[in-house]
Amino acid sequence: MIITKAKPIDEILPFLDGKERIFIIGCNVCAAKMKTGGEPEVLALSDYLTGAGYHVIGWALPTAACSVRSFDSLAEKNNKIKEADCILVMGCGSGTSVIGSLIDVPVTGTNNTLSLGGQIGSASIDHLCTLCGDCNIGDYSGICPNACCPKSQINGPCGGSKNGKCEVSKTSECVWYLIEKKMDTLHTLPILTKIKPPKDHSL
Structure with a gap:
């Protein structure tokens, strides 16, 4: 699951300068679970912008913003998208990029993409994976130190960890x-x- 955090509205509004017709696209998978782009959040943003005097012409909620087949598949759900001067994507950076590649109008995201994480029950857990392309998580029994350690130590704890706590974030348990x-x-x-070699960052 992609971990996202909503941008402050003040970071989004400058993008809308000079745009008359705004269309909003959410994401019904990761962003919905993170409460940064599901239907309630899309409607809340639409209501806010409308109340602030902006013209929101419609919205869509594809299953996943990062996996949209085509522009036509979006337009099937809401024909108003063809009239948009700009698109706000309430998904991750990948979803925003996919929508941007399909639509010939300005597109921006309303979220900051933080990490690849997961969900256990109702709890969202971030920084589970850094998408490094050189995975050896099996060497650590399913816990990735490259992602979970603030220093990305892959050969044991640094000298600053103490009593099982992280030196960087003293309230957090050291991943090691x-x-x-x-x-x-x-x-x-x-x-x-066994000492692990440095990560191959070219991957």
């Missing part, structure tokens, strides 16, 4: 404490004695 705790339970700690 969590990795070692889990691997101790699984009797796989010896795996950590």
